[in-house]
Amino acid sequence: MGAFLAVAQGSDQPPVFLELHLSAKKSTKPPLCFVGKGVCFDSGGISLKPSKSMGSMRFDMTGAACVLSTILTLAKLGSELPFDVIGLIPLVENLPSGKAIKPGDVVYAMNGMSIEVENTDAEGRLILADGLCYADTFKPSHVIDIATLTGAILVALGDSAAGVFTNDKTLWKEIHKAAANTGERVWRLPLYKHFSEQVKLESIDLCNTSKPSFQGLGGSCIAAAFLKEFTTSNSWMHIDIAGVVERKGSNPLYNTSMTGKPLRALVEFCELLAKSS
DSSP states (O other): OHHHHHHHTTSSSOOEEEEEEEOOSSOOSOOEEEEEOEEEEEOOTTSOOOHHHHGGGGGTTHHHHHHHHHHHHHHHHTOOOSSOEEEEEEEEEEOOSTTSOOTTOEEEOTTSOEEEOSOTTOOHHHHHHHHHHHHHTTOOSEEEEEEOOOTHHHHHHTTSOEEEEESOHHHHHHHHHHHHHHTOOEEEOOOOHHHHHHTBOSSSSEESSOOGGGTTSSHHHHHHHHHHTTOOOSSEEEEEOTTTSBOOSOOTTSOSSBOOTTHHHHHHHHHHHHHHO
16 A cells, blocks of 8 residues: 555654444345545645645545444444445545655555656545555445545535546436435536546556646546546446535534535435445
């Protein structure tokens, strides 16, 4: 897990890769696997963020919290699912130091792919890359990763919906239905081959941002295309929740800070999946 460990090396706090299992009483189907981004504080690393916005970067573990809460909620509800639910949560801090990863460094993911770290503030996709590789070892029916991954999703969708990228139309229909049932909007965005080409290099497999000619364009789609390289699943979904995690309007369902979205939708998704299995 070289990509995961590379992000963690700037901090004095050791990384943790948390693995959770909710076992079905009668498991008759392959497991469902969630992967949650757990950057417990994100300064941007050597590619340092502006200090004005850095205080809120302790919330960059919201994807991890969502995965943990989904499994905990299913357990408390006593949901009788015909499949196990697995949660994989890479936990790190992204900090600058003499030990920190530097722009231009090359790291290797669990599947052996080489990655040039063009920007240390694009660290979430690095830890998710290893999480997705590890998820494949369980031979799951579906793999879903949840992350506060890009500011670009906020530009595209505002705080109205989480962005969804998937290679499975049926999976999209299920999460869309679950989101509609719970009032937590999702919106599907493209995974064109065009975006995949922007993260591929000649001498190194991938770049963690994009080619110079495409810098600053389609950031959320670029990040999703990068993640797609690390899963062999034909039923994978990436949910970018960066735009929906903080309450920005008046809604009695949520407190004055973090919303917990899309927790309700994910729990409902699991229940719907159980009924259709």
